[in-house]
Amino acid sequence: MTKFPVYNICNISASSTPPDEDILVEDFAQYISRHYAKLNYPHRHAFYHVVLFTAGKGTHTIDFKTFPVVAGQAYFMIPGQVHGWQFEGKVEGYIINFSETFFKSFLLNSSYLDQFSFFSGNCDEGVIQLKGPLHKEGELLMNEMLKAAEGRPVHEDLIRVLLLRFLILADEASGKKVANSIPNQKVLTLKTFRNLIEKNYRLLKLPNEYAALMYITPHHLNALCQDLTGQTAGELIRDRVILEAKRLLVNEEMTAAEIAWNLNFKDASYFNRFFKKATGLTPFEFRKQIK
Template sequence: MAKDKIPVYNIHHLQLQPVAQGDFLAEHFSDYLHKHYEHLHFPHRHNFYHLVLFINGKGSHTVDFNKYTVKPYQVYCMIPGQVHSWHFTSSINGYVINFSAGFYKNFLLNERYLDNLSFFSGNSKDGVFQLPVTLHEEVTVLFEKLIDLQKQPQPAYDLIRVILLQLLLLMDGQAEQKRIPAIPNQKLTLLNNFKRLIDAHYKSIRLPKEYADLLYVTPNHLNALCQDLLGKTAGELIRERILLEAKRLLTNVNMTVTEIAYELNFQDNSYFNRFFKKYEQVTPDDFRKQFSK
């Protein structure tokens, strides 16, 4: 069976020359676009964190099938695995930073620290926001400093980590304003653990009760948590993850709908078709046709 999927790029794919530490990349977006344009306008994934700030230019950015119009001082933050593509209608200026999931390993005591940043939730709507005017200068200075540090013959990567973290925390303070009310740490940890389990097991575990058992909570408690914090049931979160992966796979013309149903562990193609149409209002084939247009 054909198993070709959406291209997955790592940072080494995006570096034209080897660097001392290949899990960090900072560039002006115009330079980045010039080097990699042939890849960026096709749907693709990264296995690293991706951060973009636009200063000016026109176009759109599609992240996990949500389309956004590019605006000045707009920020995009993506985690490994999200599918996205760019469509520009004019020259673009701004900044891009890529860093691996292990860039802060052994540097921060909490290895899951980045998961607590509001824009790294994996939900594209959380990862897109506007910078206030009061932060324009401070944030652009930090981007420029990171680019300059990387260009050094022997980059000080620990200093880069500190400045990048400063940048992330500045932006998180702005992005968190969208999260009202603030989520208590204990609840947020449980929710993030549930989301991580879904990402790891959505193909094989479909019932909220099974996830509740893995989290050592009752199904009612898990469901109440999701309803309280997200306004959705635990079952809806599981279903949305399955549908998201189905849509990601449908963008790949080298996989048939039957192969996608098999990949997602559906019993048969007809069950997958009914499931997809019930929640997306179109068949998998129709979704693929719409996307290709």
């Protein structure tokens, strides 16, 4: 079975420098000049991925949704998301890749990054436009991180501080400030639900099954999801199943029946109906469209 390539920080680092398993900060034009041949094809990362564009244009597709690239735009991606680039001419900016453990020895709160809406895995929330003073400050922070990364040894703690400042700045630009506007317990409950979906979406497809795992009522779970996301619990589960189905449909060697089996549907016809109801296309039509 063909799968999306999965890159880690070491196998995507500059060959002229010793690889670091936890952090990579680089000028975006240089990064692309080395990797564009493979990064324009859909792929996954095993790390957090942050990009700030300062010049150039093109498109960036994240989990089958395409965004235009413009100056001042910041992208935030979590491990496992699928994306690819298509640029028109030269682009400039900064890129930061960091591991899931990069902040864990630095912050007492191991789930600190969960407060940022742009790290939810929702591609719409992961694209933020920095304007005016925020754009200028964002560039300055990125440039300081680049300098810290070019030193030997790499000043990782300085990069951590600067990166946290950039994340807080982006949170301000997003206008959401989740941590300040929503009680922390609600945020943690939603995060727990999303983590459970990520681990169990192939086997569990009903809200009451997840509510039982969380020791809350299905009504409470549904109300919380609608309050924080505008979607029902069932819709969040469905969207994750559909996303995985789309990822698998890119692999042309897999038949619809094999994908249905992979996602634990009782048969291919039920999977086809489920997919068409959610997307308006049959699996075959979707596969043909993305070609």
